[in-house]
Amino acid sequence: MNLDLKNYTLFLADNALILGQRLGEWCGYGPVLEQDIALTNISLDHLGQSRMLLQYAAKQAGNGATEDSLAFFRNEGEFRNLLITELPNNDWAFTLARQFLFDTFNFFQYEFLMNSRDETIQAIARKAIKEISYHAQFSAEWIIRMGDGTEESHQRVQKAINDLWMYTGEMFIADSASEAMTKAGVAPDYAQLAGQWKEKVNQVLELATLDHPEDGWMQKGGRTGNHTEHMGFILAEMQHIPRTYPTAKW
Amino acid sequence: MSVLNLESANLTLEQVSDPEIPVLTIADLGIIRNVKTEGRSVEVTITPTYSGCPAMDTIEADIKTALKAAGWQEVEVLTVLNPPWTTDWMSVEGRIKLEEYGIAAPINGTADKRSLFGKAEEARCPRCKSSSTQRISQFGSTPCKALYQCTSCLEPFDYFKCI
Numbered sequence: 432m433n434l435d436l437k438n439y440t441l442f443l444a445d446n447a448l449i450l451g452q453r454l455g456e457w458c459g460y461g462p463v464l465e466q467d468i469a470l471t472n473i474s475l476d477h478l479g480q481s482r483m484l485l486q487y488a489a490k491q492a493g494n495g496a497t498e499d500s501l502a503f504f505r506n507e508g509e510f511r512n513l514l515i516t517e518l519p520n521n522d523w524a525f526t527l528a529r530q531f532l533f534d535t536f537n538f539f540q541y542e543f544l545m546n547s548r549d550e551t552i553q554a555i556a557r558k559a560i561k562e563i564s565y566h567a568q569f570s571a572e573w574i575i576r577m578g579d580g581t582e583e584s585h586q587r588v589q590k591a592i593n594d595l596w597m598y599t600g601e602m603f604i605a606d607s608a609s610e611a612m613t614k615a616g617v618a619p620d621y622a623q624l625a626g627q628w629k630e631k632v633n634q635v636l637e638l639a640t641l642d643h644p645e646d647g648w649m650q651k652g653g654r655t656g657n658h659t660e661h662m663g664f665i666l667a668e669m670q671h672i673p674r675t676y677p678t679a680k681w
Numbered sequence: 682m683s684v685l686n687l688e689s690a691n692l693t694l695e696q697v698s699d700p701e702i703p704v705l706t707i708a709d710l711g712i713i714r715n716v717k718t719e720g721r722s723v724e725v726t727i728t729p730t731y732s733g734c735p736a737m738d739t740i741e742a743d744i745k746t747a748l749k750a751a752g753w754q755e756v757e758v759l760t761v762l763n764p765p766w767t768t769d770w771m772s773v774e775g776r777i778k779l780e781e782y783g784i785a786a787p788i789n790g791t792a793d794k795r796s797l798f799g800k801a802e803e804a805r806c807p808r809c810k811s812s813s814t815q816r817i818s819q820f821g822s823t824p825c826k827a828l829y830q831c832t833s834c835l836e837p838f839d840y841f842k843c844i
Contacts, residue, residue, distance in 0.1 A: 465818035465828060466818075468818065468820050468821065468822070472820040472821075472824055473820075475731075475733035475735075476732055477733070479731060479732030482732075483762070550763075554761075554762040554763035555762060557762070557765045558732055558763075558766075559732055562731065562732060565819065565844075569820075
């Protein structure tokens with residue numbers, strides 16, 4: 432087994448799984464029907480992508496691992512998703528700001544992965560990029576609509592961007608698995624992605640008449656399994672049924 | 682017992698419909714990538730439309746049921762991701778059937794993925810055929826659809842997204 436490849440695949444899978452789970456919480460609570468449907472559609476895309484990636488990770492893990500065992504029977508410290516994906520939804524502005532900052536990162540990440548030297552990751556990325564670019568356009572439009580909207584929407588989305596800023600640094604700091612995969616031509620050079628990401632984010636913030644937060648202390652730890660206090664609660668909700676009834680089948 | 686060969690397998694597959702959009706067969710959708718037969722065994726390779734499309738599991742089960750009913754003993758369904766599915770693979774008959782069913786068919790050509798905004802595609806109203814329509818939402822009732830409204834006859838309708 433290539434441990435670095437497995438862990439890197441889990442990083443991609445867990446970002447999609449945890450963010451998909453979070454977005455699913457909006458089901459039935461969206462401000463209007465169309466936006467409720469939009470977020471659950473995006474959630475579904477993420478869950479679909481995470482399934483393909485978890486199947487691949489399970490294949491590498493061997494030992495009878497399956498996509499379900501990886502999703503439902505791993506503990507908090509074994510999840511490798513970025514902290515930003517596990518943050519609570521808060522209000523609409525916060526959810527869309529989180530999407531925007533992550534989607535933009537995800538877009539550039541998958542744009543590289545479309546030419547990854549790993550054939551399976553490449554195939555998944557070529558499928559997923561169509562969905563991810565759609566997500567990135569959707570969330571960027573919302574940032575502009577809210578930033579350049581009413582006084583209240585402007586103030587709410589500015590606060591959201593400010594509060595989320597410290598969770599963006601982690602995107603560009605590779606852990607050892609990512610580093611090894613970058614060397615092997617499987618993964619992008621994460622430090623280099625920062626430039627593209629900043630350019631796009633600045634462009635949207637400017638159109639949205641929003642201030643660019645100052646870079647300060649950056650949180651990190653998700654990539655290596657050190658999560659925020661919110662992670663345990665997500666897993667409790669996501670995992671309690673398969674853990675209570677481990678032999679249950681659909 | 683009917684004849685079992687590649688041709689008959691294809692004919693059977695052409696009868697399998699999409700569970701979400703029953704007027705379309707999986708052949709119309711263009712998701713069948715390959716069919717191989719050997720004796721009484723058949724192997725069908727399909728590709729998903731969207732990563733999270735819940736219809737894929739049903740489609741796989743429906744393919745197995747249809748081929749077994751046609752007399753095949755061993756039926757295997759494989760999934761490939763690459764090259765990724767595109768709406769360009771949808772058949773001309775499929776597009777006509779979609780419009781008759783009330784869903785605007787995808788317009789050929791994929792939008793520039795690097796553009797900041799998804800330029801709203803100009804869908805044609807399936808009811809009055811007017812092309813003055815507006816996009817209400819990029820997302821719709823299933824992953825493959827967006828929500829539009831006709832500004833001529835005011836009919837709201839689904840548009841099969843072009844990917």
